[in-house]
Amino acid sequence: MLSKRSSAGIALAAAALAALTGCSTTSSAATTDSSGSASASGDWSTATSASSNGGMDALVKAADKEGQLNVITLPPSWANYGKIIAGFEKKYPGITINSANPNGSSADEVSAAKSQKGQSTAPDVFDIGTAVLSQNLDLVAPYKVANWADIPTADKAADGGWYYDYTGLMSIGYDAKAVPTAPKSMKSLLGSAYKGKVAIKGDPTQANEAASAVYLAALENGGSAKDIQPGIEYFGKLKAAGNMLNVLPTQATVNSGETPVVVQWSYNNLAWGPAGGSAGNPNWKTVIPKGTALGSYYNQAINVDAPHPAAARLWEEYIYSPKVQNLYLASGAYPATLAAMEKNGTVDKAVLAKVGDAPKSLVQLSSTEAATAATLLTSKWSSTVR
Template identity: 70%
Template sequence: MQHITTRRRIRAAAAVALSGAMIAALAACSSGGSGSASADVLPKAKAETATSAADFGGMKGLVAAANAEGHLNVITLPPSWANYGKIIAGFEAKYPKIKITSQNPNGSSADEVSAAKAAGTGSNAPDVFDIGTAVLSQNLDLVTPYKVANWSDIPADFKDASGKWYYDYTGLMSIGYDSSKVPAPTSMADLLKPAYKGKVAIKGDPTQANEAASAVYLAALESGGSPTNIQPGIDFFANLKKAGNFISVLPTQATVNSGQTPVVIQWSYNNLAWGPAGGSSANPNWKTLVLPGTAVGSYYNQAINAKAANPAAARLWEEWLYSPEVQNLYLASGAYPATLAAMQKSSTVDPAVLKSVGAPPSSFVQLTSEQATAAAALLKSGWSKAVG
């Protein structure tokens, strides 16, 4: 994986609404309508090595091949995560001949790899990955190159030059808390106070899940560490456990609503989805705090399983994800999409959504592939010993 700069300046620009004409044009180029029925269907063996829609004879051929497969296996995509509930529903509405199976929605990046290895070439093999950088960088042999139609909209340092992986979205590490049960924190250090005893959780095991590891990275930066030194983050959680404040419970909307996990350190888009913006199933008292100063982000990566059960549907899914329609859905959840800068330039970003979410920070810390790999090794050797 290529080196990715630790700080990237992202500029917000004025934008106008996505016009009906542009939406119609997008639908025309990727529709599963009558044009796809007459296209020749590419054999599976060739679909497995296709590196762009051109290998299918264009989008009509890709849709025809995906329709012929009739299935798509996605993995570790909770409906409330980055608007994936709406994204999956939108794909199924657009391509009704393709049934999506969503495997292990609450799993981790490591679970994605385990599932792919266990399934091999079986019909239940995950077709696509939405995966953290540290785990992906150790498993590049599992993925195969593919470049979406608007490949040029993805910044050069947001993708592998050959197309084996590409960023999709990032949130910012944040503290979510139930304002009816705990005082409002203003720093990570506040979480060490008695008021938070038995109340602080993160999203899983940091040695397995990128979101949990990123909570450690945030703690490291807030405790004098750096992207090359996350030990202060491990030490912080060791102290948090010693104080009796850290709990080993996997937080969900249910545990938040029941009061079991009134403080959760996780991505901003997940905290936002669990609060008032989440509708009737959410907690009206749930607040989201992105700490002042340098923000901690981590783009997730899209990649196609080299042994995908449905290789054409996998490639059509990637085309769907990088369409302005879905990139705007990521943004609406509070996750900044990879093509945001290009969308602002082409006026395909939804200005009302961008205004409500807020412009991304001018700079944020994201661990490079090398730093994430080193951090993962340190977590593997030190987390259970220090925190358990």
């Protein structure tokens, strides 16, 4: 799913969520050619690890033969995905990445997987929020990356059905030129100074990031991970006050002034400000509200019906390499393998020093809590936030 700190860097969270229940599959044996080298003819659609199907050389060969990888809902500015995608294509020039619906939601990922099942355009991999994932575990194929042990036990399904990739903290981004008074909390946004200025990242019943804005509001207003009703009521008040915009915020809407205040993950707010270079808004600042911090890991998973199953598995191997985990970190998103990288010396120390250590504690909804919250949002959001 975004960052929290000050303008220079952001302290995010690395606490674990309760494990979801994954799916199970069986692996197939790899074949070898006449020279004894691994062949690309093994069935990668059921491979649960590279080693179970001929190793990395066989995986790369099979992925090159497929020549395509379909990703979905990965904006270039989100958690450094622009650089991550470019790095994959440079490392594996025989594979073209097709990036669909970059501004879409977790629910859009599921919809695409279901509606495009059996088609070459279906997503191969997911980068998906916990609540949506927990309701669609039948869509994922178990696979364990080579450094599986580096991912904390609580941050992955035992069978490899899903695994955390990165987390941030919910934050408030604002244009200091358009909003002279810096917001200090979600409660601040109810004031008249924010009339017609506040946006969230989509529909909370569909998008994890938008739902997390509701969770943060709940924590500030007497709610908890087990009770997000106060957050829904807060947004009802925000809407009634005329402060809430019905606009999906993007870098473009921030730069144009259409969305002067955005509640989203800190790493996204940071990327839309000076850290975004010429594409960013130099007046954009990020505030992490004081009090209880809210984080949420996004999950990596492979589509069980991936049209390019080898490329999908190669992508996961790439994502969990120290190079890419450090790219997450550089964006202000704390990667799942951070603790292991600090221990084995593969973390980029200069980047970590700039971003800052991850907070020792924060609130993250467990899979059960996220599912309960999703049900409540579905039943109460539209009637409350009119």
